[in-house]
Amino acid sequence: MEEKIDIFAIQQKVDFRVMLRDILRQWWMILFFSLSAAMATDIVVNELYVPRYTATTTLYVTSKGVNNTVYTDISTTSTLAEELSYVLSTSVMERKVAKELGMEELDAEVTVEQASGTNMLTITVTADTAVNAFRVISCMIDNYDTVTEYVLADAVIDIIQAPVVPASPSNSVQDRKLMEEAFLAAAVIVILLTAFAS
Numbered sequence: 001m002e003e004k005i006d007i008f009a010i011q012q013k014v015d016f017r018v019m020l021r022d023i024l025r026q027w028w029m030i031l032f033f034s035l036s037a038a039m040a041t042d043i044v045v046n047e048l049y050v051p052r053y054t055a056t057t058t059l060y061v062t063s064k065g066v067n068n069t070v071y072t073d074i075s076t077t078s079t080l081a082e083e084l085s086y087v088l089s090t091s092v093m094e095r096k097v098a099k100e101l102g103m104e105e106l107d108a109e110v111t112v113e114q115a116s117g118t119n120m121l122t123i124t125v126t127a128d129t130a131v132n133a134f135r136v137i138s139c140m141i142d143n144y145d146t147v148t149e150y151v152l153a154d155a156v157i158d159i160i161q162a163p164v165v166p167a168s169p170s171n172s173v174q175d176r177k178l179m180e181e182a183f184l185a186a187a188v189i190v191i192l193l194t195a196f197a198s
Contacts, residue, residue, distance in 0.1 A: 041179050045173055055127075057123050058160040058161040060160050093110075
């Protein structure tokens with residue numbers, strides 16, 4: 001007669017002391033995989049990272065014949081600034097700048113923003129190199145009058161903040177933080193695998 005084994009009678013106990021001992025014994029493996037994950041993350045991030053540089057300038061827009069000290073005239077100049085913002089954002093300006101710089105098409109992101117309720121405009125140019133960003137924004141400043149002379153003949157534009165060549169990328173990557181996260185994630189995974197194997 002076959003002897004029947006009661007599977008419910010077999011009890012498997014989890015011994016946390018043994019598990020902890022095994023994890024501590026494998027400290028070198030945990031450290032090795034964690035450091036490997038951190039270094040691999042750094043390599044991948046630096047390979048995929050494409051720096052972008054941003055140059056900005058601030059313009060002050062007024063209207064010919066308007067007394068700039070009178071607050072009632074802000075609505076007139078604000079409307080003028082809004083119209084200028086639109087003109088500077090058009091493809092006409094982009095084509096003009098691209099032609100001046102000898103490009104087939106403008107290889108930069110251009111945004112023009114008007115400070116709410118004011119006659120101040122901020123032009124922002126983002127490009128692949130610091131020099132390109134500066135060249136594009138400088139060319140826009142040099143050529144805005146040719147684009148706006150017929151549309152906004154009454155506009156008077158003064159530069160409050162001149163553009164400068166960006167010293168560092170505007171999209172700096174935080175590779176140290178990503179490396180730390182990869183290190184911790186790898187450590188947790190190896191610890192869990194070691195505990196499971198134990």
